[in-house]
Amino acid sequence: xxxxxxxxxxxxxxxxxxxxxxxxxxxxxxxxxxxxxxxxxxxxxxxxxxxxxxxxxxxxxxxxxxxxxxxxxxxxxxxxxxxxxxxxxxxxxxxxxxxxxxxxxxxxxxxxxxxxxxxxxxxxxxxxxxxxxxxxxxxxxxxxxxxxxxxxxxxxxxxxxxxxxxxxxxxxxxxxxxxxxxxxxxxxxxxxxxxxxxxxxxxxxxxxxxxxxxxxxxxxxxxxxxxxxxxxxxxxxxxxxxxxxxxxxxxxxxxxxxxxxxxxxxxxxxxxxxxxxxxxxxxxxxxxxxxxxxxxxxxxxxxxxxxxxxxxxxxxxxxxxxxxxxxxxxxxxxxxxxxxxxxxxxxxxxxxxxxxxxxxxxxxxxxxxxxxxxxxxxxxxxxxxxxxxxxxxxxxxxxxxxxxxxxxxxxxxxxxxxxxxxxxxxxxxxxxxxxxxxxxxxxxxxxxxxxxxxxxxxxxxxxxxxxxxxxxxxxxxxxxxxxxxxxxxxxxxxxxxxxxxxxxxxxxxxxxxxxxxxxxxxxxxxxxxxxxxxxxxxxxxxxxxxxxxxxxxxxxxxxxxxxxxxxxxxxxxxxxxxxxxxxxxxxxxxxxxxxxxxxxxxxxxxxxxxxxxxxxxxxxxxxxxxxxxxxxxxxxxxxxxxxxxxxxxxxxxxxxxxxxxxxxxxxxxxxxxxxxxxxxxxxxxxxxxxxxxxxxxxx
Ligand code: ADP
Ligand code: MG
Numbered sequence: 001x002x003x004x005x006x007x008x009x010x011x012x013x014x015x016x017x018x019x020x021x022x023x024x025x026x027x028x029x030x031x032x033x034x035x036x037x038x039x040x041x042x043x044x045x046x047x048x049x050x051x052x053x054x055x056x057x058x059x060x061x062x063x064x065x066x067x068x069x070x071x072x073x074x075x076x077x078x079x080x081x082x083x084x085x086x087x088x089x090x091x092x093x094x095x096x097x098x099x100x101x102x103x104x105x106x107x108x109x110x111x112x113x114x115x116x117x118x119x120x121x122x123x124x125x126x127x128x129x130x131x132x133x134x135x136x137x138x139x140x141x142x143x144x145x146x147x148x149x150x151x152x153x154x155x156x157x158x159x160x161x162x163x164x165x166x167x168x169x170x171x172x173x174x175x176x177x178x179x180x181x182x183x184x185x186x187x188x189x190x191x192x193x194x195x196x197x198x199x200x201x202x203x204x205x206x207x208x209x210x211x212x213x214x215x216x217x218x219x220x221x222x223x224x225x226x227x228x229x230x231x232x233x234x235x236x237x238x239x240x241x242x243x244x245x246x247x248x249x250x251x252x253x254x255x256x257x258x259x260x261x262x263x264x265x266x267x268x269x270x271x272x273x274x275x276x277x278x279x280x281x282x283x284x285x286x287x288x289x290x291x292x293x294x295x296x297x298x299x300x301x302x303x304x305x306x307x308x309x310x311x312x313x314x315x316x317x318x319x320x321x322x323x324x325x326x327x328x329x330x331x332x333x334x335x336x337x338x339x340x341x342x343x344x345x346x347x348x349x350x351x352x353x354x355x356x357x358x359x360x361x362x363x364x365x366x367x368x369x370x371x372x373x374x375x376x377x378x379x380x381x382x383x384x385x386x387x388x389x390x391x392x393x394x395x396x397x398x399x400x401x402x403x404x405x406x407x408x409x410x411x412x413x414x415x416x417x418x419x420x421x422x423x424x425x426x427x428x429x430x431x432x433x434x435x436x437x438x439x440x441x442x443x444x445x446x447x448x449x450x451x452x453x454x455x456x457x458x459x460x461x462x463x464x465x466x467x468x469x470x471x472x473x474x475x476x477x478x479x480x481x482x483x484x485x486x487x488x489x490x491x492x493x494x495x496x497x498x499x500x501x502x503x504x505x506x507x508x509x510x511x512x513x514x515x516x517x518x519x520x521x522x523x524x525x526x527x528x529x530x531x532x533x534x535x536x537x538x539x540x541x542x543x544x545x546x547x548x549x550x551x552x553x554x555x556x557x558x559x560x561x562x563x564x565x566x567x568x569x570x571x572x573x574x575x576x577x578x579x580x581x582x583x584x585x586x587x588x589x590x591x592x593x594x595x596x597x598x599x600x601x602x603x604x605x606x607x608x609x610x611x612x613x614x615x616x617x618x619x620x621x622x623x624x625x626x627x628x629x630x631x632x633x634x635x636x637x638x639x640x641x642x643x644x645x646x647x648x649x650x651x652x653x654x655x656x657x658x659x660x661x662x663x664x665x666x667x668x669x670x671x672x673x674x675x676x677x678x679x680x681x682x683x684x685x686x687x688x689x690x691x692x693x694x695x696x697x698x699x
Pocket of ligand 2: 140303
């Protein structure tokens with residue numbers, strides 16, 4: 001775009017002026033022409049189509065009717081007073097209702113004249129009505145019908161000041177008239193041709209005021225593509241930049257791995273695990289700092305990959321650490337890796353919030369001397385007192401629990417050279433999307449489960465069927481299995497109430513199963529007591545574990561084959577999937593039972609449905625993304641780069657793939673954008689960089 005033109009303040013558009021400009025500034029953060037023209041409509045109303053009154057149902061969003069006002073009446077008293085106009089179109093009658101401006105509407109309505117009415121139908125007492133519809137006398141000669149009207153996001157405040165969507169559309173139209181000649185192409189002819197994109201100028205016109213649906217779609221596609229394309233260029237450049245700026249320790253000796261794999265590890269790695277180990281080993285030998293995301297569904301065997309990665313660093317004289325989000329999980333990692341480490345003669349220790357002062361001190365000393373090779377722990381690892389002699393590899397488990405900030409804090413513990421970083425997550429999402437969300441990370445995926453796993457059977461049961469469910473539990477325990485019963489997490493605000501739910505649940509389970517032993521674990525317990533109860537369950541001294549989501553991540557008890565999730569509607573999808581992943585780890589058939597009330601929101605029903613339908617973590621993550629949106633899901637939005645205006649990462653995955661491929665190809669051919677044919681791209685990039693500060697900051 002032509003910068004100086006688009007930097008012009010909005011107040012200079014005819015009909016805006018200082019007052020309205022101020023409102024646009026504060027309410028929508030629209031300051032200049034560029035901001036306004038990029039305030040795209042979020043949908044268009046199809047004024048090309050008329051519905052029949054008889055077709056009205058509540059599923060319809062906005063509808064347009066053509067017909068006559070037959071008669072009107074004022075109903076109710078005082079603030080409940082409303083004007084009801086009876087509108088007919090030959091197929092039936094619907095009520096148009098006004099609560100405000102009654103007198104004015106009453107005066108302006110002409111009975112028995114043909115009108116076009118536009119509004120959203122709602123049902124009340126079995127009858128449909130349209131509240132505060134837009135009405136307009138039908139004029140068959142005017143071009144008032146047959147177009148797609150843009151609908152813009154505005155705030156209530158703006159509406160009150162007569163800056164509603166319609167007003168905004170008028171202003172935007174005026175701006176477009178003078179702006180069009182100033183809109184420059186931002187992509188190369190090559191890319192436009194290859195992807196059959198609409199030119200920029202036409203796209204800006206049709207995104208606001210499309211000629212028809214096809215033009216709107218082409219314009220939308222073009223603008224989304226462009227936005228994602230430039231995002232990808234910047235991410236790729238940032239990644240390349242980091243790789244040249246940050247050297248990495250070079251780890252080459254693989255003797256430990258050979259010993260471990262040939263003599264100690266009791267199973268073969270899956271093909272996917274082998275592939276991923278190769279990727280990691282290659283990274284750590286390359287001389288640049290590794291920043292890799294390891295994705296793998298629950299149970300896919302990430303822990304052993306982590307350990308094998310540590311072996312490479314240790315083999316080459318460096319120290320390693322593994323950070324987990326909860327104490328239970330850190331302890332479990334420690335317990336499962338210690339036997340391996342012992343057999344190899346590698347020192348390993350655990351550091352959590354509940355490690356006592358004196359043992360902490362010893363740990364610190366051994367770390368500093370370099371004698372301690374593997375340190376496993378929780379957030380406690382981030383504390384300043386924890387200093388390594390030569391930290392070569394940092395592994396972070398279940399990354400979505402950690403912010404970018406904490407990640408970079410751990411990094412800084414590498415003395416001369418930054419340590420390699422491996423982030424593990426059980427939220428599998430498509431590679432390109434992961435690369436975009438995690439920005440600077442390369443991605444490895446374990447897409448294969450260890451052999452011999454039986455798929456978990458998932459069912460949905462209403463609370464009223466609890467007796468049946470209990471009967472089923474009893475049968476399974478008779479066969480020697482163990483059972484988890486999980487309650488929603490206790491949040492600060494509802495601690496008492498929820499803790500009571502959990503404790504009531506615990507009591508009723510004990511009553512229902514008097515001959516079995518029942519454990520209880522929740523976040524309000526002392527870590528020591530939690531651990532004690534966990535251990536009883538691990539040793540099969542208790543058959544039923546009543547818990548909150550503290551057991552969500554990573555806990556591994558292969559004999560537990562039933563997961564009951566109470567109030568399943570209160571959990572997010574990826575959480576449900578994580579919980580379910582606690583079973584299905586042994587040779588037996590496992591079950592996950594989602595318990596809910598009859599009443600469920602549409603979204604909750606959707607979540608339950610997906611859980612019952614599939615065990616595939618990718619599918620679950622994609623649905624989650626659609627329901628919740630990407631920012632929410634990751635909790636680690638890369639600021640700046642991901643401030644998308646029009647593209648939606650949850651929905652535009654395919655465009656994202658194409659845009660990334662195009663960006664990659666471009667940078668491969670012309671890394672510094674020196675070729676003349678790419679001049680528009682170079683200019684646009686410069687303009688974006690001028691407007692967003694700090695994007696090259698490494699998180
Ligand atoms: P997650 O990816 O969820 O962290 P874990 O690393 O906890 O999964 O592995 C789950 C279980 O699978 C562990 O008991 C582990 O020992 C076992 N496992 C991992 N890889 C293999 C394999 N290749 N063959 C057999 N079992 C494996
Ligand atoms: Mg794990």
